[in-house]
Amino acid sequence: MRHFYVKSTKGMTSGEFNINDTAGSAGRLDIIARCVNAAFWISHSLRTDVVFHTILFGPPNSPIYIKIVGKKLRKVQPDERNISIFLKKAIERFEEDRVVETTPGIFASRKTFEDVIEEYKDCDFYLLGEDGSDISDCDVSENAFFILGDKEDLVDEEVAILEKHGAKKVSLGKISYLTSHCIGFLNVYLDRKN
Ligand SMILES: C[S@@+](CC[C@H](N)C(=O)[O-])C[C@H]1O[C@@H](n2cnc3c(N)ncnc32)[C@H](O)[C@@H]1O
Incomplete structure (x- = not known):
């Protein structure tokens, strides 16, 4: 299984935003939507071996954890x-005290970053950053859990949680790319390796 987590630093936690302007009115949920596309879609099909995770940290009801199971x-x-x-x-159907399958394969619940990392502690964590070790020098495992920032990188407290769980810092090069x-x-790199 491949896991991708993208932090949504300002993603809105109420459904009261304009679906035609997620960049302006939804705390850059457009970034998350593009990441979901990149995580799952291949031509004419979906990757069934991918799980996508995000936590929305924007107002007014953060954090909301959304998990999408390919x-x-x-x-x-x-x-x-x-x-x-x-x-x-997913945001509108979120409920405080239980995990809700808001539509088939999409789950919303109240979880912190630490809760999520703890739940997946059996995975091998890779924190993506320009200053990590080059990916070609890393033997990426079958059960990889990649962690990425959105417009902003993860904060020190989140990096410390990952370090506690043995995360490796991995780089795709010196250029700062879109998430x-x-x-x-x-996805393509791992497809070609396996
Ligand atoms: C747009 S970048 C974040 C901001 C960027 N670090 C900066 O200071 O401008 C979004 C995320 O993509 C990942 N990323 C971008 N470029 C990368 C690279 N060359 N190697 C590894 N990860 C990268 C990181 O996880 C980063 O948090």
């Missing part, structure tokens, strides 16, 4: 607007 995902189309509609449903492009690259 092998259960139904009805979602690859375009950014359609993915955003499903993210909006969705990093995910696309990682």
Whole structure:
């Protein structure tokens, strides 16, 4: 299984945003929608061996954890607007005290970053950053859990949680790429390796 976690530093935690302007009115949920596209879609099909995770840290009700499971995902189309509609449903259908499957394959719940990392502690964590070890020098495991920032990198407290769980810092080079492009690259890189 491949896991991708993208932090949504300002992603809105209420559904009261304009679906036609997720960049302006939803705390850059457009970035998350593009990352979902890069995580799952191949031509005419979906990757069933991918799980995508994000935590929305924007107002007014953070944190909301959204998990998307490739092998259960139904009805979602690859375009950014359609993915955003499903993210909006996940936020609107979130409930405080239980995990809700808001649409097939998409789950919303209240979890902190530490909760998520603890839940997946059996995975091998890779923190993506320009200053890590070059990916070609890393033997990426079958059960990889990649962690990426959005417009902003993770903060020191989150990095410390990852260090406690033995995360390796991995770089794709010195250039700072868009998060969705990093995910696309990682998928192709791993496809070619296996
Ligand atoms: C747009 S970058 C974040 C901001 C960027 N670090 C900066 O200071 O401008 C989004 C995320 O993509 C990942 N990323 C971008 N370029 C990368 C690279 N060359 N190697 C590894 N990860 C990268 C990191 O996880 C980063 O947090």
